[in-house]
Amino acid sequence: MTYPAPRPPAPRSGADVAISIVVLVLTVVMGAAAVFFGVFSLAFLDHCPPETCSVDGAVNAVFTALLVAAGVGVVGLVLTVVALIRRATAWPYALATFALCALTLFLGGVGYGAAVG
Template sequence: MSQYGYPPVPPPKPPASGGDIAASTVVLVLTALLLAVAGFFGLFSLAFLDSCPPESCSVEGAVTAVMFGVGAALAVGLVGLVVTVVRLVRRKRGWPVAVATLALCAIAVFLGGVGYVIAVGG
């Protein structure tokens, strides 16, 4: 308390880092592009399962692998986007969260692709 009974003025927030905002934005845009490409190729790969021989191929397994991989990557991407934006608003470093989001999305898409290859017997 000051001498007049009012609480002291809090110190000003540090300025936002332009480099951090730029790096976080670039990485999050790359994550969005990864998700868009993964969704396109996932849908494209499922479109040609008509020639899949039933004795060596599981259509249900392929659909599950693609949907799980892309869905998990989308969920991780959304959570990573929100956490990165919150950290940037609070003037904390956001780029490590954005890079981790990109990496986790890439891993989810890769694992979905591995599941697809296993399901179709490739």
């Protein structure tokens, strides 16, 4: 009995790999900047008047946004890498990860703004 020869793997798109890596690196840089500015913004809440400002609300908004963005980033990274390993198109996963992290951080900034009045 003879078995058919295995099919060679599909060619990997260099542009797909490059775009995916660049977008994921930009996502990490955006996350690092968000951590820096988020913690920096919380450092100056000691002059926050209690009648118009909620320190607890500001802390919750910043840390919730950072944790959710980190979770979205890890899931997006895994999905992108899996797509690259399978030689499927991966850049949409990387771009969606960037967009969802940016949206999460924006909403955290809105929550921070609402908390500090």
